[in-house]
Amino acid sequence: MTAPSHERAGAQTNISRAMRIDLQLIADMIEPRARVLDVGCGDGALLEYLATFKQVDGRGIELSMSGVNACISRGLSVIQGDADTDLKDYPDDAFDFVILSNTLQAMVAPRDVLGHMMRIGRHAIVSFPNFAYWRIRLDFLFGGRMPKSDLMPHEWYDTPNIHLCSIKDFVALCGEMGFRVERSLSLDSSGRARGIGAGFFTANLFGEQAVFLLTK
């Protein structure tokens, strides 16, 4: 990983400091002035960062009203909507990048969502918690209960994460759908990013979360 341009310029602000580490990695994958759709954009931290430091033409979709209202109040173009149902309205190739950060596992139909992302964008960037992370494996093996972590803090009965997967699962799905993995990173528990190798064995075991840049 090279340092993001704004850090080199010494222009780091509260916006970037407050950002999740996976969002920082995603931001670094995006070309300046690109057309970007952030699916599940939360309070708009990534979109605001991208608009400020990469001059992107950014849009967002967010399910929670509080998130949407926070985004629009910040001057971002965001609609209240559901990725599971609303992506189908967008025309083909409307965006350069379609982002789904830490949201794939909460989709009712993640395969369809991925399909739409790759239809409406040239690239898709997807980040998700890796369910094959060694702590989760051990937790389940020895604890015998549904694993919880900082990334997945919910009880099994009220978790929004209904479609968890491992890095290996995700790579398999991309292959099945014919998407090329242009870049892939795994993040360990200290937030260090590593490229995911061809075998994924290490990444699948030691990566707590993963970020994928996909191309048609």
Add this chain to the structure above:
Amino acid sequence: MGPFMGFLGRDRAGTMTATTSSDPSRNEPSRVSRPLPGHQVRLGRERPLRLDCGVELVDFTVAYQTYGRLNADRSNAILVCHALTGDQFVAEPHPVTGKDGWWHMMVGPGKVLDTERYFIICANILGGCMGTAGPKEINPATGKPWGLSFPVISIADMVRAQAMLVDHLGIDNLFAVTGGSMGGMQVLEWAALYPKRVFAAVPIAAAAHHTAQNIAFHEVGRQAIMADPDWHGGDYAARGARPHRGLAVARMAAHITYLSEKALQEKFGRKLQNRAAVTWGFDADFQIESYLRHQGSTFVDRFDANSYLYITRAMDYFDLAERYGGVLANAFRGTATRFCLISFTSDWLYPTEESRKIVHALNAVAANVSFAEIVSDNGHDSFLLDEPEFHRVFEGFLDGAAEHRGLPRKNGR
């Protein structure tokens, strides 16, 4: 109709609630000659306004009001489009009723539509009754009030007349066009008819067409007016009469649609009006009855019955997609306008679903669109009320748009 008009008749006889007036002078044709504050311009003499119904309107007046100052490069103008019974008196006391302007909470120094940064324009709509050409005004060709000889107008016609006013003011591009309810319909028409003239569009609590239910409620109102003997086939001005009973009933019925059931129940419930028990008659025993009668009776002081017919008709005829092969997205194809749609959870007149249809259409052409649904119990009327989250979202959107337009943001940011 019969019993309904009956109880209003008793109201007039003065036997009842303090909230309805028994002033017999209200039967006179009113305030035709009293000059209104604000501006009035004559348009269409060189280039007539061709209406959707096929008629050409030559030499017609548009009354309007402005707030704030137009900047040197004429880039800070915001057109506010008023709703069915609104008018151009957005931010000042109403010249007839003395009540605060209908959007005084939104328009003013430091407010969402900040008159220290923006130049706010609001025109009385075509077909209205506050100085713009409508059935109440004099037809210059005959010297008599238009009455029902006024051509039937559309939302698009209202917008075309506004565009002529904006031309007259020497403004090529509006920074924003906004409005709630029927005002929002005009915003959508502006975006469809003049996409290059609208930098940002904010339709609030609006819809891209009238549903059967919307038309049904309007038809009740129109029938109430037309069933009033004082309506005289629309010719009441010449007869020295005013169908204020019919118009009041129309307002009462419509007013119910502006409120949520929850708000009505919480505010009025089954509470009785200044009495300990029901009177076993048809007086306004319940507070809600008294309230509606009050709404009806105060409305007729400031509104013209024929205008009500024309404007409700324009709304009923509104179906933006129709002109574009039934595909709403085609109305916005290629648009560079920044949209922000806002709806309210308890609005059952133009529910969130209607706004969402517009958002889907805008998404289908990859337009720049924001959409927020605001949680409120105040029903359709929420857009007129003190709803902090609504104001925050609206202001945030405008601020973002201002930055893209090169206008100062709030507090000079």
